[in-house]
Amino acid sequence: MSLLMSDLSLGPGAQIYRVGGAVRDTLLSHPFHETDWVVVGSTPDALKVAGFKQVGSDFPVFLHPVTHEEYALARTERKSGPGYHGFTVFADPNVTLEEDLQRRDLTINAMAMDASGRLIDPYGGQRDLDEKVLRHVSDSFSEDPLRVLRVCRFAARYEHLGFSVATETLELMREIVAEGGLQELAPNRIWRETERALEEQIPARYFALLSALGGDQPLFGCQFFETALTALHSVAAKHGDALYRWAGLIAIATAPNKPLALPVATIPKRFQKVAQQVHCYLAQPPQDAHQALQMLEGLDAFRQGSYFQTVLDVLHCIDPLFSARTVARMTQAQAQAIAVRGSTFASRGVKGPEIKDAVSKARIAAIEPLFSTH
Amino acid sequence: MATYVVGDIQGCFKPFQQLLKRVNFNPDKDVIWSVGDLINRGPNNLDTLRWFYERRDNVVTVLGNHELHLMAVSSGVRKINKSDNFDDILDAQDRDKLIEWLHHQPLIHCEHNVTMVHAGIPPMWTVGDAVDRAAEVERVLRSSACTKFFSAMYGNEPIVWRDDLSGMTRLRVITNYLTRMRYCTKKGKLDLVNKGPTPITNALKGKKVAPWFTHSERLTKDDTIIFGHWASIDGITDSTNTIGLDTGCVWGNEMTFLELETRRFYRCRCS
Numbered sequence: 220m221s222l223l224m225s226d227l228s229l230g231p232g233a234q235i236y237r238v239g240g241a242v243r244d245t246l247l248s249h250p251f252h253e254t255d256w257v258v259v260g261s262t263p264d265a266l267k268v269a270g271f272k273q274v275g276s277d278f279p280v281f282l283h284p285v286t287h288e289e290y291a292l293a294r295t296e297r298k299s300g301p302g303y304h305g306f307t308v309f310a311d312p313n314v315t316l317e318e319d320l321q322r323r324d325l326t327i328n329a330m331a332m333d334a335s336g337r338l339i340d341p342y343g344g345q346r347d348l349d350e351k352v353l354r355h356v357s358d359s360f361s362e363d364p365l366r367v368l369r370v371c372r373f374a375a376r377y378e379h380l381g382f383s384v385a386t387e388t389l390e391l392m393r394e395i396v397a398e399g400g401l402q403e404l405a406p407n408r409i410w411r412e413t414e415r416a417l418e419e420q421i422p423a424r425y426f427a428l429l430s431a432l433g434g435d436q437p438l439f440g441c442q443f444f445e446t447a448l449t450a451l452h453s454v455a456a457k458h459g460d461a462l463y464r465w466a467g468l469i470a471i472a473t474a475p476n477k478p479l480a481l482p483v484a485t486i487p488k489r490f491q492k493v494a495q496q497v498h499c500y501l502a503q504p505p506q507d508a509h510q511a512l513q514m515l516e517g518l519d520a521f522r523q524g525s526y527f528q529t530v531l532d533v534l535h536c537i538d539p540l541f542s543a544r545t546v547a548r549m550t551q552a553q554a555q556a557i558a559v560r561g562s563t564f565a566s567r568g569v570k571g572p573e574i575k576d577a578v579s580k581a582r583i584a585a586i587e588p589l590f591s592t593h
Numbered sequence: 594m595a596t597y598v599v600g601d602i603q604g605c606f607k608p609f610q611q612l613l614k615r616v617n618f619n620p621d622k623d624v625i626w627s628v629g630d631l632i633n634r635g636p637n638n639l640d641t642l643r644w645f646y647e648r649r650d651n652v653v654t655v656l657g658n659h660e661l662h663l664m665a666v667s668s669g670v671r672k673i674n675k676s677d678n679f680d681d682i683l684d685a686q687d688r689d690k691l692i693e694w695l696h697h698q699p700l701i702h703c704e705h706n707v708t709m710v711h712a713g714i715p716p717m718w719t720v721g722d723a724v725d726r727a728a729e730v731e732r733v734l735r736s737s738a739c740t741k742f743f744s745a746m747y748g749n750e751p752i753v754w755r756d757d758l759s760g761m762t763r764l765r766v767i768t769n770y771l772t773r774m775r776y777c778t779k780k781g782k783l784d785l786v787n788k789g790p791t792p793i794t795n796a797l798k799g800k801k802v803a804p805w806f807t808h809s810e811r812l813t814k815d816d817t818i819i820f821g822h823w824a825s826i827d828g829i830t831d832s833t834n835t836i837g838l839d840t841g842c843v844w845g846n847e848m849t850f851l852e853l854e855t856r857r858f859y860r861c862r863c864s
Contacts, residue, residue: 431650442690444649444697446735474693475739501736502729506759539728 229269233261235290236316236331236339243327246338246348247380256283256290257319257331260312263292279310293319298362301403306362317341324366325373325388326354347385351377354385364400367392368412371428378421384428396432406485409438417461423448426468439472447472450537457536465490466533470497489526496530501538504545508586511552512579520553527553548589555589556582596853598626598709600828600838601821603659604635604678606644608848608863616850616859620648626702626853628821628838629657629711629772632679635843639681646694656698657711657822658772664734665743667692696734700727700771705853708813712774712822715754715781716811723813726767733764752797753782775823776802779810790825806835819851 229235236257244251258266263279270284279292294310295318316331316339323329330344338345342356353373360366370392374384384392395401401409416425429435430443447468454467473494496518505511514520520527531549534541559581564574597616602609618625631645631654632638645652663679665671667688673680682688701710701723708714714723733742745761746768754766769783776784776792778800786796796802804826805811806818817834824841828849842848842863850859 442693444694446697446731471735474689475696475735475737499737502733502738503736538732539725540732 228265229258229261230265230312232312233265234259234316234333236333238320238331239323239328242330242332242338243344243348245332246330246345247377249377249380254288256288257293257316258290259293259314259316259319261292262312263310266290266292277304277306278308294322295319296322296359296362298359321357322359323356324360324369326356327373329356351380351382352385353377353382353388355388355391360388360391361395361400364395364403365408365412367395367401367432367434368404368409368416368425368429371425371432372412372416372419374428375416375419375421375423375425378424389432393432396434396437399437401434401437410485410487414461414465417464418459421452422455422464423452423468426451441469441472441474443468443472454533454536458532462490462493463529463533463536466493466497466529467537469494470501470533471537473498493526493529493533496526497533497537500530500534502540504534504538504540505549506590508552508583508590511549511586511590512556512582514549515553515556521557552586552589555585559585594622594624595855596624596626596705597859598628598819598838598851598853600628600840600849601630601657601824601842602627602632602635602641602848603630603843604632604638604641605842605848605863606635606637606640608842608861609641609644612848612850612859612861615861616852620651623651625652626709626819627652627654628709628819629655630659630821630839631657632663632682633659633677635678637681638679639685642682642691643687646691649694653702653704653709654698655702655709655711656695656700656772660695660698661743661746661768661772664692664695664739665746668740668743670740670744671747696739699731700768707817707819707853709819711772711820712770713805713820714813714818715770715774715777715783715805716779716808716813717754717781718770719812720816720818723771727771730764730767730771749783749785752784753780772822774805777805777808778802779808788823788825790827804830806830806832 236259237254238257239255240251241254263273266281267273271281271290273281279294281290283290292310293314293316294308295314296306296308299305299307320329320331320341326342326344326347329342331339333339347354353370370384370388374382416422419425426435426443427448429438435441435443450471451464451468454464458464500514505514518527518530519525531541531546535543535546559578561574561578564577569577597618599609627645631641645654663682666673667683682691685691701708703720703724708720710723714720733739742761742764746765748765749769751762751766758766769785773785774783776787778797782797782800784792784796784802786794792802819836819838821839823837824839824844826837827846828837828840830837836851838849838851840847840849840860845864847860847862
């Protein structure tokens with residue numbers, strides 16, 4: 220791993236460490252995709268001379284010229300105002316690795332590894348990995364409320380390994396939520412963390428923990444009861460896609476006959492749409508050809524880019540009334556109905572608005588046999 | 594850790610608090626189950642419902658006929674009856690979240706080899722049948738079809754289950770069995786008229802009715818079933834594994850707790 224580094228001179232005394240998730244997941248034998256690095260004893264200029272590209276202006280973070288992995292100069296941060304940008308960053312060749320690690324959220328994320336594979340673990344990360352505990356490193360944890368969501372996400376990520384949140388960390392998280400810290404967060408950061416959580420192994424854990432902390436109402440405007448969490452769990456057992464999982468959760472968590480009270484601006488359109496559509500058809504599978512056509516039309520199933528199949532798949536996971544048979548029948552109905560085209564009637568001399576009627580009738584006739592076996 | 598199952602509370606919050614004190618209830622460790630009918634007729638409906646809502650992660654409750662009625666009234670499809678006194682809930686500023694929570698409660702609960710249901714399970718259903726059919730109603734309660742269900746929920750017909758029932762009729766029969774049943778025939782025909790300890794009127798025209806749990810061919814006779822709903826039998830079922838917990842607190846009789854682990858009963862007089 221240090222093969223490339225030896226070719227790059229970052230200044231006398233500069234040292235490079237693997238940090239964060241890569242170290243943690245290596246020790247856990249858990250798969251990971253990115254490796255982050257910390258450079259101690261160097262300067263932005265030395266990195267730029269070596270060919271690194273600086274990303275962003277707020278933090279001394281650089282991309283490696285070849286691997287494009289993230290290299291950050293060791294830094295300390297201090298909260299100096301509200302929000303994500305309210306931090307004073309101090310990066311200097313004298314900042315030590317230990318100081319850099321201390322600003323991190325959890326002990327298991329505050330470990331480093333040098334080129335020889337030696338572990339640098341000043342805050343007990345290895346012990347907490349062994350004991351399967353998510354524990355904060357220091358009081359600076361409270362400086363960024365996003366960390367509440369991050370801990371919930373790690374709980375979802377490692378739930379299947381038996382991890383739990385340390386009592387004192389939970390206490391701190393509860394305080395942050397009670398003080399309204401979550402409302403301070405930029406909506407796009409909330410969604411980014413939530414979407415990642417949806418893709419973790421046991422996503423229901425993220426929402427269960429948020430709900431126990433009282434964070435579900437302020438963040439999502441709805442309550443995640445056991446029923447909604449169970450629904451999410453059932454979807455997650457079959458579908459890894461965040462869209463499916465979100466739709467299953469929200470379809471059940473949404474109060475009947477009430478508009479979704481979500482921070483709508485930040486949640487991608489398709490997430491809102493599919494969740495709303497699943498909610499709309501919950502417990503109401505089509506009973507006859509008319510209702511089947513209504514559902515196909517309601518879900519825009521004749522157009523490209525329709526979420527018809529996704530909605531059916533999610534309903535199948537969370538609603539016993541959408542049995543495998545019902546789902547198969549609706550998929551067939553879609554194929555039968557789509558084969559009926561307006562152009563056929565136009566060429567037969569049917570005109571204007573009558574074409575629409577003729578198409579509907581023909582589609583119902585085409586679907587009818589699927590429902591007559593009852 | 595202990596699990597206490599409480600019979601119908603119906604807004605009798607004070608005796609409920611007395612019993613909690615009597616058993617040295619530890620809110621951090623102990624769990625409360627309720628057979629349903631937390632509210633209506635008694636003096637403190639709102640306090641009772643809030644108590645359960647606030648401890649929602651450590652309570653289990655199944656829906657009774659009074660909760661379903663409250664939800665129907667709250668949704669606007671049904672008028673409040675003269676005998677209902679849950680106005681305190683309807684007027685509460687936290688009403689929406691309390692009612693929403695009820696929409697997410699089950700009609701039946703199985704855990705620790707025990708099945709809890711508000712009224713009972715008809716003789717021709719297994720516990721598994723009851724759970725599957727309850728799930729149909731539970732799903733509707735969480736969906737936008739729930740108001741349609743509340744409008745269709747009231748009524749005593751049809752009086753018996755058939756596998757091919759569909760739509761709201763099917764859901765009504767399921768709901769009547771699980772939340773309203775007392776007497777039925779051995780084939781499960783419902784007599785929803787008789788409420789006393791012995792049937793007086795001949796509601797089903799000559800068909801022999803008996804308490805649902807006494808039929809010898811009942812498919813759940815080897816299962817332990819805890820239920821409430823039927824105050825006039827005072828918890829007496831003459832069976833060790835069919836446990837009735839409605840001892841008529843709201844009528845000035847008693848409130849009952851059952852400690853699941855030890856099978857001990859605790860009772861408290863209500864005046």
